[in-house]
Amino acid sequence: MVDLRLLRQFVAVAEELHFHRAADRLHMSQPPLTAAIRKLEDEIGSALIERGNRTLGLTAAGTVLLAEARLLLLQADHALMATRDAAAGRTGTVRLGYVGSALYGRLPGVIRAFRQASPDVRLELIEATSARQVQMLREQRLDIGVVIPPVHEAEGMKLKAFDGDCLAIALPRAHPLARSSDITVAALADASFVLWPSREGKGFHAQVVQLCAAAGFTPRVVQEAHGMHAVLSLVAVEAGVSIVPASMSGFRSGEIVYRNLEGVEAAFDLQLCARGGVVPPAVAAFLEQAVAD
16 A cells, blocks of 8 residues: 555655655655655556656656546545544534424524534434334434433433423314413313323323313313324314413414413423433534533
8 A cells, every 4th residue: 555645745746847846845855755756666666757857757657646646635635524524523414303392492493503503414303202202212213302201211311401391272263262361271171182192202191181180180082193283283173172382382373272371280391312322423512502502
């Protein structure tokens, strides 16, 4: 294998066609440069430089080597730069999962800031329930999740506080209760509910059921849907009522009426979830951005 340093020295001589100018360009003295070119010719087994009293030229072999050396050195520089960028988290891929309500809180601002700070990192966004995100993290098909705790089966995962939200009642605009500005959970005792399967978000599902239990009833679920956008879409077409994140109160607001619930029992958190151990630099950079903002 030819030393890349020898190739750089040869390119300088071949482009300058003058040992002294090439030595100045390389910030070295001329005798070592002359010796380096001799060494390169010995290693290749062919003359590369046509030497004369005043003018240097390239042999046929030297002309070929100049073209190939330029490409090789360019690729070597690119490889080093790409490696440094990857090590610093400036390139790579981040696969980010999130529950639907996260898009109505801090997450969009964090995504914008990360894209501006790391424009060469590919950011893949995947909406999924908390349970699904944990499964994808374990299968290494996701790097980071934005989940609603408590997250079951998350042993070995790293969890960090990310955002906060509260619950709201969601009613079809044609529902009789929609005309009231002050609705309690107890008023929904006889209503048909649209919810999501408890296995997809056990903590959030349990919080809603507990709110209903505290109001003296068990919600009568007539339809289940996967994901909060699907739940609200069913509310919009009058399939039933629901209790959803208040941050989503702008979703299909022409068809849905939202009434926020007060009290700590209606509040909930969102957390960042990532696998334990060493994470790729780009993933670490996103986590740092998310915590800092």
